[in-house]
Amino acid sequence: MKRMIFSVTAAIFIVFTVSNAIGETVAKVTHEELQAVDGDGVCTYEAADKVIITGIVLNNPEEMLDPTPGAAAFMGGQWQIYVQGEGNDLAGTAVYLGQYYGRTGAPGSYTDEEFSGELCAVNRDPNSGYIFAAGDRVKVTGWYKFHKGKLNINEMHQIDPTYDLKIELLEPAAGLPQPEVITLDMVKDGNDNFIFDSNRETGCERYQARLVRVNDINISDSNGWGPGGTIEITDPNGLTFPVKLGVGDGFTRYDYPVGQIDVIAIFDQEASSNEICKNGYRLWVVDYDGNGLVLTDRGHERGNLPGDINTDYHVNFEDFAELADNWLQQRAGLYDCGQ
Numbered sequence: 001m002k003r004m005i006f007s008v009t010a011a012i013f014i015v016f017t018v019s020n021a022i023g024e025t026v027a028k029v030t031h032e033e034l035q036a037v038d039g040d041g042v043c044t045y046e047a048a049d050k051v052i053i054t055g056i057v058l059n060n061p062e063e064m065l066d067p068t069p070g071a072a073a074f075m076g077g078q079w080q081i082y083v084q085g086e087g088n089d090l091a092g093t094a095v096y097l098g099q100y101y102g103r104t105g106a107p108g109s110y111t112d113e114e115f116s117g118e119l120c121a122v123n124r125d126p127n128s129g130y131i132f133a134a135g136d137r138v139k140v141t142g143w144y145k146f147h148k149g150k151l152n153i154n155e156m157h158q159i160d161p162t163y164d165l166k167i168e169l170l171e172p173a174a175g176l177p178q179p180e181v182i183t184l185d186m187v188k189d190g191n192d193n194f195i196f197d198s199n200r201e202t203g204c205e206r207y208q209a210r211l212v213r214v215n216d217i218n219i220s221d222s223n224g225w226g227p228g229g230t231i232e233i234t235d236p237n238g239l240t241f242p243v244k245l246g247v248g249d250g251f252t253r254y255d256y257p258v259g260q261i262d263v264i265a266i267f268d269q270e271a272s273s274n275e276i277c278k279n280g281y282r283l284w285v286v287d288y289d290g291n292g293l294v295l296t297d298r299g300h301e302r303g304n305l306p307g308d309i310n311t312d313y314h315v316n317f318e319d320f321a322e323l324a325d326n327w328l329q330q331r332a333g334l335y336d337c338g339q
């Protein structure tokens with residue numbers, strides 16, 4: 001009998017190690033472990049496992065990238081959230097889903113219908129059906145891939161369900177982290193070049209994928225104002241920084257704020273290559289609510305007037321026109337998910 005128990009145990013052990021060999025195990029990691037880089041800015045984390053991270057969701061995905069299946073972007077529909085670490089885990093991680101992986105040389109792409117199903121899954125807690133929003137505390141399980149200065153959790157560009165992401169709710173509406181106030185001289189040197197520290201203790205790496213606030217700047221180049229565009233800010237000492245705009249409807253509805261303003265943004269990196277990743281830092285603001293003093297969407301709309309679609313505190317024909325313009329549009333991944 002003892003021998004039999006031993007054999008069963010051995011068999012279970014063999015099954016476990018076989019599944020381990022094909023990468024089915026999972027390691028819980030901190031954002032700092034995941035984002036550690038070498039002297040070239042290339043991430044050093046390596047394991048044959050999926051990873052688990054926890055943290056706070058910083059953005060609503062459809063304000064960052066257009067998830068619409070078949071969208072005109074190179075990758076078609078895209079979905080991305082940033083999850084920021086908590087406590088002394090001073091880092092964050094992007095979680096990405098795209099439609100046309102085949103365009104990068106991967107084995108396949110999602111049809112529009114398949115991609116809608118993927119979106120519906122990642123937008124919801126699998127246990128409760130709750131729809132995630134910025135400020136939720138979540139747990140993400142998935143594969144990962146290095147991309148231009150960051151280690152992103154993603155499907156490794158594989159449509160096979162083995163590579164699916166799993167996002168679970170830990171606490172709804174936990175609240176956004178307080179943005180860390182930085183000045184541009186903390187991330188740019190005197191020659192207006194990005195400061196890179198491979199230890200991630202100072203400079204741009206320290207703030208990557210975290211919520212930051214830069215006070216007292218001016219928009220110095222507004223030509224890119226509009227959904228998906230890029231503008232430039234300048235501080236009183238002449239240091240500059242690019243600001244990427246999300247696809248929030250505020251960038252269409254409102255003019256850019258003028259004069260000295262503040263910016264609240266996700267600090268991001270998209271380096272010019274995958275080999276040397278010491279550039280391509282930017283601030284990413286996903287929406288703007290037209291307040292005139294801070295480039296951000298405070299997420300606390302005033303007015304409380306049903307039907308005031310453009311939130312100018314007046315329900316009139318302009319609201320109706322906007323409604324008519326958008327008649328029958330639907331948001332893939334949130335609508336018609338068969339639930």
Ligand SMILES: [Ca+2]
Pocket residue numbers: 037041149150205208269277
């Ligand atoms: Ca980086």
Ligand SMILES: [Ca+2]
Pocket residue numbers: 307308309310311312313314315316318319
């Ligand atoms: Ca109105």
